[in-house]
Amino acid sequence: MAHLAPEQFVDIADGVLAESARDVAPHLAACAACRQQLADVRAMMAEAVDVEVPEPSPLFWEQLSSGVRAAVAEEPPPRRAWREWLLQPKVWAPSLAAAVTIVLLFVVQPRESLTPATIPSTPLPIGGRSGLPSLEPSSPLGASDDPQLGLVADYGTTLSWDEMRDEMALSDSSGSSDAVLDVLTVDEQRELQRLLAEEMSQPAVPENRS
């Protein structure tokens, strides 16, 4: 028969576990040793709890405070932990503003300065290559506004369809979306060209530029 565990004695003495609880009642009823042990635990708690610390002289408390004050005076002042310091708005707000400014300087400005005046803005002579029908865009391509469109324009003016495909490393592997270009009918290629031209004719940046 297993006796009660130390934790169970403490829980019963603290009143957290009832003596009549199903876990302990049958054993307590049958085991005189555990009943005696429980009585001892309660008796010692009752004996210990009444013991007071002798009250020192009333002057002692001020002596203790002044002793601590003197010892503390020789210490460097405590500082906030750095994480707490960093979380103060007066610290992180200027840092955040500085970070945003840096991002704007290094990301946005170079992007604007890249807008090249040299990129050809003439309509692409797409037609006549690889036997595809010519298609004149009805509006400016806007390639001068966007370097990526300018790159496409360069390809369009200098490379044949096959060269462009090789240059762009388009794959002919089965399942590749690129391979679809080779199996399009003439009508489908025309429709694709029309859609591309329409898309490219949209200005890349809608705002007015001087």
Added chain:
Amino acid sequence: MPTVKAGEGRLEHLDEQELVAACLAGRAGAFDLVVERHRRSVYQLCYRFVGNHEDASDLSQDVFLRAYRGLNRFRGGSSLATWLYRIGVNVCLNRVSLKKPVTEDIDARQHVDARSESQVERVLREERGAKVRAAIAQLPPKQRATLVLRMYQELSHEEIAQVLGSSVGAVKANFFHALGNLKKILGRQEDLA
């Protein structure tokens, strides 16, 4: 720890988080107030650990000095009192590992309200109290810490586990064994008397 305004309001009206923030902000008198609020309980903890006034006084001062040094690490996860007890227990455990406790004489006087009991009853109670204090000071350090924090500082087993860095089960087992050893030590004292 949430950002706490440290520079506003009278020190006496600050709660403990604000008081700690005031100490860290360098407000004059803020740490004095921490000491004033907690010096009695810290002293009593130390006294129950070492069983004499001289050592308890030294240890109390040491506890507050360490608390001052580590104030920026107080996160507010527990009360300031519990945090100070943790420092106090560590300071006391370090001390008792170096030095055998010197308990005061059985005759050591303590202030009690004598109006409610006779002179004989008072003397008997004081004698018994001194014996129990001396017995507590002889307990193994962890059992002593557990008993003191549970019986006198009235911390829960969970809080004691936090202070001592152990499990609740271990705290309860330590408490149980502390009471058993206390009974044995007191029994030996009575046999000698």
